[in-house]
Amino acid sequence: MSEDTTPTEEAAPEELAPFKIEAARSSRSKCRTCKRAIEKGKLRLGVLLEGPYGTGYLWHHLTCAARRRFEDVEEAYEQTCWAPEVEVPPLDELKKLREKAEEKKKSKKEIPYAERAPTGRSKCKHCNEPIAEGGWRIVLGRGVEFGRQVRTSPINVHPSCVQAELLAEDCMTEVEGFAEALSANSVGLAAGEIEEALAAVGEL
Ligand SMILES: [Zn+2]
Ligand SMILES: [Zn+2]
Secondary structure (H helix, E strand, O other): OOOOEOOOOOOOHHHOOOEEEEEOOOOOOEOOOOOOEOOOOOEEEEEEEEEOOEEEEEEEEHHHHHHHOHHHHHHHHHOOOEOOOOOOOOHHHHHHHHHHHHHHHHHOOOOOEEEEOOOOOOEOOOOOOEOOOOOEEEEEEEEEEEOOEEEEEEEEEOHHHHHHHHOOOOEOOOOOOHHHHHHHHOOOOOHHHHHHHHHHHOOO
């Protein structure tokens, strides 16, 4: 058995904590989050797994775990799941990693969505006029050919240009279900704001 699932030679399963933080004892374990090796000495979080072939820990880089399964990290900290000699970073530091990861996730939004233009520098891809700072801009998908493939790339348009753009041949956003999709994808906007954006788009 590889060190990926460390066999429980020193303790009976019922004595194992649900989590364990430790410095990797070798470079042989693999992080279940990023799929890369965990270098010897790097802090790793073990999540106890009870499987048909025994009980053991599945490992993650502590930093990867903070980004992707912060609740587990929090619990491990609450229960102080590490040996006294292990030096763990403050939980706040790990929380910052999580927050950054969440922000990144948010910036990879699904199309279509609405947002306020953060500057006055963006232009509407439909009419080619600038979009005012703080004004609504609607992000739609436009098909762009890459060789023989067509990929959807995000384009900014004025709310008042949405209707015409949706009818364009290379538009990859459907008219049908547009309002629902926009509401679902515009994470970070309050319900009232989404309504406002939809009102600016008008009847489709
Ligand atoms: Zn990792
Ligand atoms: Zn426009």
